[in-house]
Amino acid sequence: MKRTNQEVDNTSNKKAKMTLQLNDEEAALYDRQIRLWGFDAQRRLRNSSILIVGGKALSNEVCKNLVLAGVGSLTIIDNENVTKEDLGSQFLVSEKNVGQNRAESMKDRLVRLNPSVKINIISDSIESKDTSFYNEFDVVCVTGKSLDSLIKINNICRENNIKFYASDVHGIYGYIFCDLLKHSYIQEKKIKYGDEFKTKKTELTEDYIPLEKSLGYEFKPEKSLKRFLRKYSSTYFLIYTLLQFQNQNKRLPKYLSEDEENTEDLNKLKAIRDALFKKYNINSAVLSDESLSKIIRNAGMELLPICSVVGGILSQDILNMLSKKELPITNWFCYDGFTGNGVIHKFI
Structure with a gap:
């Protein structure tokens, strides 16, 4: 199938991003993470472009963790305003932001968390965006949307070879779904050779479904x-x-x-x-x-502790996927706060 000029340009832009390297200041800032998952993995994070749909409590947790980890750019889209009810569950907004756009209100504190990450804010509805809007992103993470919107966005991401996550919290319950297309990752195993243990690295792939x-x-x-x-x-x-x-x-x-x-x-x-x-x-x-x-x-209620658990798992999985370290969620994660149990289901 012949690609359009726009598709060629988007491919070129993504390749150009991958040439970016960590400077000395960034290497020092992320020193602990580099020790944990390696320089190449941190470089992949540095070159990533992520779209977060929604700006409520779950989104706050995800954005905070991704910014601290040092992703390249984070774009947040939300057309709704901060309400007084949001103040009980969101930590990236304050009382002065009531009545202001949610996504715009989150930016100041995110920038202060890590000025090295480029934060982009879009105060429109995701429903108003056409297919071409998604092309600049490597990952799209949708929070707080209905099933028909999730399916529509997931299908657009598939058509454009973009990794997709969907997540939400309803009071004491939460879920994560991911469609990572055909995902390659490195599996590490400790193998004993004589009296020593050595790490064996194997590249594996996992197929996902919409x-x-x-x-x-x-x-x-x-x-x-x-x-x-x-x-x-x-x-x-x-x-x-x-x-x-x-x-x-x-x-x-x-x-x-x-x-x-x-x-x-x-x-x-x-x-x-x-x-x-x-x-x-x-x-x-x-x-x-x-x-x-x-x-x-x-239904529809946000509890900060549950958002912290589900958002923490979601953001860590996005980081695992970007760094290609370990197998990400395949492909549902469901959390019950009454029991504290989180279960992964592979419905493929």
């Missing part, structure tokens, strides 16, 4: 509920049900009060769960009605 395809994963029935839950966590089915509800109703479930159950939304969640469970003959005990009631109470 979000839409992963949601159509065909579950294999197990003879017992216990065996099924060892293989598939109930938290994934909770996240799946919530995403499908949001996609069908163009909103999240609404919490009414402690004394009044939102039976309408609960029944809609049950219908989504039951349809999936019937299709694959999954035991209904995997995801109880009580769990669905909990997700109604948690």
Whole structure:
């Protein structure tokens, strides 16, 4: 297929970025990291261009960690303004930023964290951007968006050979999904030679699939509920049900009060769960009605500790992917703050 001039230019720009080297000041600044994962890995971070969609609490955690690690450039896009409610969960904004654009409000503190990282701010909606907008980025990380937006952006990234992450937090629950296309990484193993241990490095590859395809994963029935839950966590089915509800109703479930159950939304969640469970003959005990009631109470809520956990794992995985050290998440990570359990599911 013949490439357009714009595609050729974008390819040239990405190759040009890879020629950048760490200067002495940067080498000193990132000395500990270079000792940990090597000079080449730090250089890859230095030459990376990352887009973060969304500027709420989860995004704050991810941006902070990526900036401290020394990525090349970080672009944040968000068209919404800081609210008073944001102050309880976001640490990159303050009271003076209420009413101001979220992404713009984050910039000052991020720059102070690491002036070596180029911070770009876009105060538009991601939905207003066309395909060409994404071409300058190596990684796109989308937070706080609905399923239809995630699928659309993921497909654009696939067409342009861009790594894709999606993540969100709903109260005590959180998830990460990644589509890294065909990803190469270095596996290190300690091998004993005589009385000494030496490190053996092997280059491996992992194939990923798009979000839409992963949601159509065909579950294999197990003879017992216990065996099924060892293989598939109930938290994934909770996240799946919530995403499908949001996609069908163009909103999240609404919490009414402690004394009044939102039976309408609960029944809609049950219908989504039951349809999936019937299709694959999954035991209904995997995801109880009580769990669905909990997700109604948690939907759309940001708790700083949960954002810190999920955001920390997400940013570390992005760094692993960029540095090509270790295998990144393949391809779902689901977190339940009630139990403290985080589970990786490979739905490929």
